[in-house]
Amino acid sequence: xxxxxxxxxxxxxxxxxxxxxxxxxxxxxxxxxxxxxxxxxxxxxxxxxxxxxxxxxxxxxxxxxxxxxxxxxxxxxxxxxxxxxxxxxxxxxxxxxxxxxxxxxxxxxxxxxxxxxxxxxxxxxxxxxxxxxxxxxxxxxxxxxxxxxxxxxxxxxxxxxxxxxxxxxxxxxxxxxxxxxxxxxxxxxxxxxxxxxxxxxxxxxxxxxxxxxxxxxxxxxxxxxxxxxxxxxxxxxxxxxxxxxxxxxxxxxxxxxxxxxxxxxxxxxxxxxxxxxxxxxxxxxxxx
Amino acid sequence: xxxxxxxxxxxxxxxxxxxxxxxxxxxxxxxxxxxxxxxxxxxxxxxxxxxxxxxxxxxxxxxxxxxxxxxxxxxxxxxxxxxxxxxxxxxxxxxxxxxxxxxxxxxxxxxxxxxxxxxxxxxxxxxxxxxxxxxxxxxxxxxxxxxxxxxxxxxxxxxxxxxxxxxxxxxxxxxxxxxxxxxxxxxxxxxxxxxxxxxxxxxxxxxxxxxxxxxxxxxxxxxxxxxxxxxxxxxxxxxxxxxxxxxxxxxxxxxxxxxxxxxxxxxxxxxxxxxxxxxxxxxxxxxxxxxxxxxxxxxxxxxxxxxxxxxxxxxxxxxxxxxxxxxxxxxxxxxxxxxxxxxxxxxxxxxxxxxxxxxxxxxxxxxxxxxxxxxxxxxxxxxxxxxxxxxxxxxxxxxxxxxxxxxxxxxxxxxxxx
Numbered sequence: 001x002x003x004x005x006x007x008x009x010x011x012x013x014x015x016x017x018x019x020x021x022x023x024x025x026x027x028x029x030x031x032x033x034x035x036x037x038x039x040x041x042x043x044x045x046x047x048x049x050x051x052x053x054x055x056x057x058x059x060x061x062x063x064x065x066x067x068x069x070x071x072x073x074x075x076x077x078x079x080x081x082x083x084x085x086x087x088x089x090x091x092x093x094x095x096x097x098x099x100x101x102x103x104x105x106x107x108x109x110x111x112x113x114x115x116x117x118x119x120x121x122x123x124x125x126x127x128x129x130x131x132x133x134x135x136x137x138x139x140x141x142x143x144x145x146x147x148x149x150x151x152x153x154x155x156x157x158x159x160x161x162x163x164x165x166x167x168x169x170x171x172x173x174x175x176x177x178x179x180x181x182x183x184x185x186x187x188x189x190x191x192x193x194x195x196x197x198x199x200x201x202x203x204x205x206x207x208x209x210x211x212x213x214x215x216x217x218x219x220x221x222x223x224x225x226x227x228x229x230x231x232x233x234x235x236x237x238x239x240x241x242x243x244x245x246x247x248x249x250x251x252x253x254x255x256x257x258x259x260x261x262x263x264x265x266x267x268x269x270x271x272x273x274x275x276x277x278x279x280x281x282x283x284x285x286x287x288x
Numbered sequence: 289x290x291x292x293x294x295x296x297x298x299x300x301x302x303x304x305x306x307x308x309x310x311x312x313x314x315x316x317x318x319x320x321x322x323x324x325x326x327x328x329x330x331x332x333x334x335x336x337x338x339x340x341x342x343x344x345x346x347x348x349x350x351x352x353x354x355x356x357x358x359x360x361x362x363x364x365x366x367x368x369x370x371x372x373x374x375x376x377x378x379x380x381x382x383x384x385x386x387x388x389x390x391x392x393x394x395x396x397x398x399x400x401x402x403x404x405x406x407x408x409x410x411x412x413x414x415x416x417x418x419x420x421x422x423x424x425x426x427x428x429x430x431x432x433x434x435x436x437x438x439x440x441x442x443x444x445x446x447x448x449x450x451x452x453x454x455x456x457x458x459x460x461x462x463x464x465x466x467x468x469x470x471x472x473x474x475x476x477x478x479x480x481x482x483x484x485x486x487x488x489x490x491x492x493x494x495x496x497x498x499x500x501x502x503x504x505x506x507x508x509x510x511x512x513x514x515x516x517x518x519x520x521x522x523x524x525x526x527x528x529x530x531x532x533x534x535x536x537x538x539x540x541x542x543x544x545x546x547x548x549x550x551x552x553x554x555x556x557x558x559x560x561x562x563x564x565x566x567x568x569x570x571x572x573x574x575x576x577x578x579x580x581x582x583x584x585x586x587x588x589x590x591x592x593x594x595x596x597x598x599x600x601x602x603x604x605x606x607x608x609x610x611x612x613x614x615x616x617x618x619x620x621x622x623x624x625x626x627x628x629x630x631x632x633x634x635x636x637x638x639x640x641x642x643x644x645x646x647x648x649x650x651x652x653x654x655x656x657x658x659x660x661x662x663x664x665x666x667x668x669x670x671x672x673x674x675x676x677x678x679x680x681x682x683x684x685x686x687x688x689x690x691x692x693x694x695x696x697x698x699x700x701x702x703x704x705x706x
Contacts, residue, residue: 117450117451117452118449120448120668120671120672121448174569174572178678184561184564188642263643264642264644267642267644268644271563271645274564278567278568278569
C-alpha cells in the first residue's frame with residue numbers, strides 16, 4: 001500500500017501488542033494503522049483487551065483534539081486568518097475519528113460540530129462550523145473570539161467525559177459502522193465543510209477512526225469469522241487506496257474538485273466496507 | 289365530448305386486461321396479473337368529487353400518489369379564478385373516469401385529452417387542491433390582493449433541526465394531490481391539469497409515490513414503509529368523524545371563514561438513508577422505531593394495536609420504549625394530545641448521482657386543522673431527539689391551505705376568489 005500522508009497519521013492510531021492493551025501510538029508514514037496492529041492469539045483475546053485498547057485510542061484523540069483546537073482557537077482570537085484556515089481541518093480530524101463516542105454526550109456534539117442547517121429556528125449556531133463560515137464565507141475572524149473560547153471549553157469537557165464512557169465490543173463495532181455512515185451521509189456530499197470544502201480531511205478521519213475501532217475488536221473476530229475479518233481488512237485498504245489520488249501536500253484537494261464519478265466510487269467503496277463491518281457486532285456479542 | 293359512460297370502460301377493462309394493457313402498459317403492469325381481480329374492482333370505483341370537504345383527505349388512502357406544486361405565472365386574479373374553474377371541471381370529469389376532452393377529434397388539432405388514461409377507469413382518483421403561502425404574498429409581492437385573507441394558520445414552517453431543504457422540491461403557490469389506485473390515472477390527472485394551466489401556471493416540482501404508508505380508515509390494513517416497518521398504526525381515520533372535526537377540518541368558528549370545511553396540508557420529502565438503515569441491527573432498528581419489526585407491536589406489547597405504554601421500565605431500569613424512539617416522540621401522549629391525519633407514500637427516484645445510493649424514502653403528507661398546533665410542534669420534537677434522524681433527512685417541504693369542497697356548478701377555491 002502506498003504510504004499515507006503524514007497528517008493522517010497524526011491522528012492517534014493503535015498498536016496491539018500480544019493482547020496487551022498498551023496504548024502505543026502512532027505512526028510512521030509507512031505504517032498504516034491496520035498493518036501495524038499485531039493481533040494476539042485468538043485464544044488470548046478478551047473483550048476487556050478490546051475495550052482497553054479502544055479507550056486508549058479515544059483518550060489519545062481527545063487529547064490531540066484539545067491541543068489542536070487550542071492552537072486553532074488562538075489563531076482565531078488573534079485574528080490570524082490564514083493561520084486559522086490552515087489549522088481548521090487538522091483540528092477537526094481527531095474529533096471526526098471518534099465522533100460516535102462524542103455523540104453519546106447529549107448536547108456536546110451539536111455544540112461542537114453542528115452544521116448551520118442542524119440548528120433549529122431560534123437556536124444558536126456554535127462550534128467548528130460557525131467559525132468555518134466566518135473564515136471562508138466572510139473571510140474574517142470578527143466576532144469569533146467567544147465562539148472559539150466556547151469551542152475550547154467544549155472539547156476540554158469532552159476530553160474529561162470520554163474517560164467515563166461505557167464501552168463494550170459491540171458498541172465499538174457499531175461505532176465503526178456509524179463512522180462510515182457519517183461518510184455516506186455528509187462527507188461524500190460536501191455538506192460537512194460547505195464553506196472550506198475540506199470534507200476529505202474529515203472523511204479520511206472517519207475511515208481511520210473506524211479502522212482503529214475495528215483493529216481493537218478484530219482479535220475477537222478472527223478466530224470466529226476469519227473470512228469476514230479479511231474482507232473488512234481489504235475493504236479498509238480499498239477505501240484508503242481510493243483516497244490516495246486526492247492527497248495534496250499535507251492534506252487533500254478541495255471537495256469541489258471531485259467529480260460525481262469520484263464521489264460515487266468512494267461512496268460505494270464505503271458501503272462495500274460498512275456492510276460486512278455491520279456483521280461484526282453480532283459476532284463479538286456471541287464471543288463474550 | 290365526455291365519451292361513453294364509465295361502465296363501457298369498465299367492461300372494456302373487465303373484458304380483457306390485454307385491451308387495457310394495450311392502451312396503457314405501465315398502468316396495468318403496476319398491478320400485475322396476480323392481483324387481477326382486485327385491480328379490476330378498484331379500477332372501476334369512483335370517489336365522489338363534490339362535497340363539503342375536498343376528497344383525498346378522509347378518503348381511504350389509495351395505492352398511488354402524484355403530487356404537484358405549481359408556480360402561478362400570471363399576476364391577474366381573474367385569470368387565476370378562470371383556471372380554478374377549469375381545473376374543477378376537469379377534476380370532476382377525471383375523477384368520474386371521463387376524459388377531459390376528445391382524444392380522437394379533429395385530425396388537424398391536438399387531441400383535447402392526452403389519452404393515456406383511456407380505458408383505465410376512475411381507479412378511485414381524487415384530486416385535492418391547495419394554496420401556498422406565496423399565493424397570499426408570503427415574503428414576496430401581494431400579486432393577487434390576497435394578503436389580508438391569508439390564514440394565520442398558514443404561517444411559514446420554521447427551520448427544523450437538520451433540515452436540508454432543497455428549494456427546487458419545496459413550496460409552491462398551488463398544489464394538487466392526485467391519488468388513485470393506478471399510477472397512470474394519477475399521472476394523467478396531473479398532466480392534464482398542467483396542460484390546461486399552461487401559461488397561467490407551471491409545475492414547480494412533483495412527486496410520484498407508491499405503497500401508501502398510512503391506513504386512513506379502520507378497515508385498511510396498516511402498510512409497511514421502505515424501512516420495513518408498519519407505518520400509520522395509530523393514524524387518525526377518515527371515517528372517525530369526531531376526530532376529523534376536532535383535529536383535521538377547519539371549523540366554521542375558526543378564522544378565516546373561507547377556510548371552513550377545509551384543512552391544512554404539510555408535505556415533506558423525507559429521504560431515507562437506506563444503505564445505512566439496512567446495516568443497522570434488528571435491535572437497533574426496533575429501538576429506533578419503538579416497535580417490533582415483524583408484528584408492528586409496540587415494544588411494550590405483542591400485537592400491532594396493543595397500547596403503547598410509554599411509562600413501562602425494563603429490568604435494566606430503562607424505559608422499554610426508548611426516550612428517543614420514534615413512536616414515543618410522535619405519540620399524541622407526548623404532544624399534548626395532538627393528532628394529525630397522515631397520508632404519505634413511499635417514493636424512489638432512482639439513484640443519487642453524487643453517492644450512487646438509492647434515492648428513496650417517504651413522501652410524507654399530513655392534514656390538520658392548524659399546523660401551528662399540529663405538524664410544527666410534533667416535528668420540532670422529532671427533529672430535536674428522534675433516533676430515526678440518523679437514518680433520514682428532510683429534503684423537501686410544502687405547506688398549503690386546502691379550501692373546502694364544492695358542489696356541482698361551483699369551483700374549488702370559490703370561498704376565497706368569490
